[in-house]
Amino acid sequence: MVTFTLNGKERTFDGDPDTPLLWVIRDLEKLTGTKYGCGVAQCGACTVHLDGMPRRSCITPIAMIDGSDVVTIEGISGKEAEAVQTAWAGLDVPQCGYCQSGQIMSAVALLQMLPKPTDDEIDGAMTGNLCRCATYHRIRAAIHNAANSMEG
Amino acid sequence: MTVHDITTTRRTFLAGAGLVIGVAIAPKFLSAAPTGVPAGGAADLKPMNAFVKIGTDDTVTVLSKHIEFGQGPFTGLATLVAEELDADWSQMRAVHSPTDNKIYANLAFGLQGTGGSSSIANAYEQMRKAGATARAMLVAAAAQEWSVPAAEITVEKGRIKHTGSGKESGFGAFADKAARQTAPAEPKLKDPKDFVLIGTDLPKLDTREKINGAAIFTLDIMPDGLLTAVVAHPKHFGAVVNSFDDTDARKVMGVVDIRQIPQGIAVYGENTFAALKARDALRIEWDLSKAETRSSAELAAEYIRHFEKPGLEATNNGDVAQAFQQPGLQTVEAQIIFPFLAHAPMEPLDAVFIKAADGSVDIYNGAQFPGFDQQVAAKILSLDETKVRVNTQLAGGSFGRKAQFGSPYMQEAASVYAAIGGDRPLKHMWTREDDIQGGFYRPMYAHKMRGAIDAKGQITAWEQIIVGQSIMAKADLDSTSVEGASNLPYRIPNLKVTSHNVTLPIPPLWWRSVGHTHTGFAVETFVDELLARVGRDPVEGRLALLDATSRHAGVLRKAAEMSDWGATLTEGRARGVAMVESFGSFVAQVAEVSVGPDGAPRVHKVWCAVDCGVAVNPNIIKAQMEGGIGYGLGAVLFDAVTLGKGGQIMQSNFHDYRSIRINEMPDVSVEIIRSAEKPTGVGEPGVPPIGPAVANAWRKLTDAPVRQLPIVSIMSS
Structure with a gap:
């Protein structure tokens, strides 16, 4: 079970731990502003903020972000x-x-x-x-x- | 891709469809509500005609018959409507129209479709009429309600006014009554001198939703119960599945099913990752017996052999053979090899299928020729065409990739959907690897050029031979192979252009600016070499070969003036110029280049002059020139899809199919020639001149003409 915050809300995920953060955000959380473009961190279309730093969500396994704070285009502010x-x-x-x-x-x-x-x-x-x-x-x-x- | 090419080619694919030409506005009852995901507009929208709906909330929604993938038709078509409707820009909205090859036909093609930089050109009068019709209906409704003569009513910035009675209203209050008025047969259009919106930099209608993540593309459609499917494709063109083992793939968490389809092995997952992971776990044996097994180098060697054989004649003016035999000539020869190019739009191909309760199917996709998608899907799904609704979505680029006769992509997507029965909604998506290795490339071409210069320094003869695939699968001359060369703009008394069609299992396609991607490069680098040979200045020498009053000369002079051509440059820099007419628009570019620290061309600045007739939205025209320059520059510097030994496709993703990045993008200045000519397109014409402009500067810097593209890979090989 992975627990993280997504745009300020606590979320959990208990599927395949290899699943890239990108597909969790899109397929499960239905936040579609974050895009798939290459799947290999070459294009940046999937960029989110992970604990305040830009991160390519397509190569970030969900298991790696336990306890982290994820912000997508839908959640940016400031x-x-x-x-x-x-x-x-x-x-x-x-x-x-x-x-x-x-x-x-x-x-x-x-x-x-x-x-x-x-x-x-x-x-x-x-x-x-x-x-x-x-x-x-x-x-x-x-x-x-x-x-x-x-x-x- | 000319209008003629489209209309002749489409007949092959659309037997029996009547050619719809003219600017008739379809009756309003034919304008079915779009069933797709709405991109704007309010709930209660009253149709004035097939293109314009007025909301009770004062919004005006334009139904765009052209797909919006960044080139700007939502804004452009809405501008045309708003101009004649006297609407305020803030009330304008745009959505994709439903699919209908007659009502929503591209008037240049005779069927619904976007391409050939034709959206504004074909719809210029049609959309203005749609706006003028709606305006007349609003005025008639107001005249009735206020009991005043229609002629005394004025409309300005979305307000309907009658000065005598002091009455005033927005559009919304009359939307319903206006929709019930009879449309005037021939509404009066404005004199261009009275335009208030056309020609101004109106903000784009689709910007807001594209900067906050709200814009919905096909990949973003997520109905409940969605299955996601990907297909395992071969790494060789023409290969088919011999056998496959899906034991491990079926063990992947979330896999629903695996089926063989004509295009490969389809993997269905409860989510995207399950489908991708299972696809990786498939073991497939491919049958290569009919596959292309030659390498790009072997293909190039075969292409070159065609130079010695008689070709298909495109142009034959004067007597080239005799001209080359004159005494005292200098001759110049060049042979240029162009690689296969993938379009690589940011959003790979995708489609969503949703079955309705009555068994009909809604398809959501970035449909560039939606009528073809509808026909192909209906056939594969064994449904009547009326039971298949293609709902065009915003697409993450195309550059030609989605403009396909016979919709090969939809054949695959619909086969994937059909193979699993279709009860659950399904999304079929290509990955970047599928995209880069999926064919439908800008074909590989070989050009041979020969020029003769007489003792007085005049270019007397020009011979050009072009070898490559026919994009339109022709046995005879394919105009898209020779466009830009066969109609060489320069005055040369003896001109011969021929072509050879090569057949390969690698499917070809038009790529942003089609034939001009290679002819523009070949012509503009070769004329530059000929002029250099006799010591002529590239700008002055070209102008001497053009009519002074031509639009070609106009953009060339403008680009030279913008760049202060002839000015002293920073040491280590050189400038190149090129001018190409494509799709009826004229573009000249000057590029300032140096040798970068990595030995590759570093393009610092590009000056661009464009003449596209009436400039409907100068901001979009400038954006398309900037983008065209970046797209074209990336291709000439870095891009090639190559086949290695045995025919295997060597590139797979953006790490080896390089794309231009922000640090490689030059500063760009664009100026638009003021013109009263009918508007022509800008999506493609910014692309062709940048390659030769950079190559011409590169030749000055290095003394080495560019004979093979891309420029960077030759240096590294």
Whole structure:
């Protein structure tokens, strides 16, 4: 039996302990904002916050997160999340939108650690998040806008 | 993919369907409520026609006949409706229309479908008429209610007003009465000079739900009692199951069943992980007797042999053979090999099937040609087509992958559903491995180019031979193999373009910008080499081969001006330019490149000029150019699906089918040429110029022309 919190609520899981966190979140908890894209931590579409750090849920066995705190796109809050989502809307960043939950989870985690990231720091934090629509140009601009908005 | 290609090809697949051309608005009683997961709109929506519903809450819902997968039809089509309806942008919503090959036909294809960058182009007048019709019906209803002449009523930003009586209302109060009015046969459309919404940067309608996790894609549909199924596919094209052992697979917790289907072995689970884990535990022996067993290198060697044989003639102007025999010529030759490319949309292919109480079936999928999906599924499920409803969903990209005649993906998905009886709802999904190894690639191509330059430095002859699969499975000339080369924009007196169709067990498909993915590269790198040979500037030299008033020249001059072409550059950097017309839109790009620390091209900045006629939503046009540049750049730098020794597919996921990442994305500036021409598409035309623009800069930096793609793997091999 694995016990964890998901977006602030206590949850338990007693199925196959190998099950990746991604499929627990999606199939059992029906939180579908977290996406499957590759299953091997190459695309970042499944990014969640695990104890406050960005984590690829597709390669995280549920057995490893006993006692942890999981936050998904549906549960993010706080000034960084607000700033990021406002900036994303302001630039109409998403195209197909499928990767964007993961992009936003990575961007929020970045701003929580580095409130004013440089381009190189953005590259470092966001390189693991693929976008086949290549919205990268606007992702970078939106992160800068979000950082600037938090200063004021 | 031209309109002609689609209309001729579709006949093969859609025997008997009448061609629906024109901008007739289907009567409102034909607009069945979409049964899919709603993407917006309120509960009580009154249909004005097949495309517009007005809610009693003042919302206006546009039924998009085109699938939204990021290229922007929800916003674009809603803009056209809102313009003529005089709606306020904040009241606009969009959902996918139901499936109907007549009512919701792409007017360029004659059936419902999205592709060829045609959504705005084909629907420009149709959606405006749909909006104007709805406006006239609202006005008629208000005139009746207020007992005033309709001609005295004005509509502005969603408010209906009669100045004389001081009456004013929103749309919602008249939704019901308006829906019962007779639609005008020929509603008057605005003069473009009076547009208030078209041409402005309206916020996209689907942004909000895509940044908070609320947007529902096919993979997110989770009805009660859902089974999830995956299929074990072969690692060789053309292989079939010889025998399989599912003893271990059946022991996996949560496995429901395992069945053989024509495409492989289907594994059904109570959840996704059970299905995936059991699939890994299958032991399958494949029959390779009809499989492709040649490697990519062996295929390339065979392609090259075609250069010596007579090909299918696409263009033959002047006399190329004679032109090459003139004395005092310089000749330049090039041979370029293009790899197979997977589309790799972020959301791999998937579909959900739910049986209704009456035995009919709802299918939820990212349907790019929903009518084909409906026909194919009905046949496999032994149901009448009217008993199969295809509910188009938001799709996580496509880039051409979901635009398939005969719906091969739906054949597999419906077979999986049929094989288990179909009483429980079922989701069939492909994994990334299925996607990268699933075929339907941009085909491999080989080009041979030969150019002649006379003593005065003029290009007098151009010969181009193109070898590759026919995407449309033609025995004769396939226009998608030669488009962009056969209609070379440059004035060259002797031009000959031929092609050779190669048949392989690897299924081909159009990939964002189709033939232009390779012809654009070949033409634009070769013209650059010819101009360099005679010391001409790449921009000035191209302009000299174009009519000064042409739209080709217009975008080229604009891109040169934006980039300050000819300016002194930072040491170690070079610029390349390319200009390609595709799908009726004209795009020129300048790329500034250096040799990166890893020895690979580092693209710092791209300037892009686009002429796509009337710019309906400049923000979306710019986004499609930025995205097209990133998609095309990733492909020329990194992407190839290759067959190894014995024909095994060598790539399987994003670790070896590289995709461009944020640190590799250049800064991009886009400018749109002001135009009164009818709008053309932007989903594909941003892709073709980036590859040759980068390759032309790379040749200046390294003195080495790019003869094989992708650029990066050649260097590492």
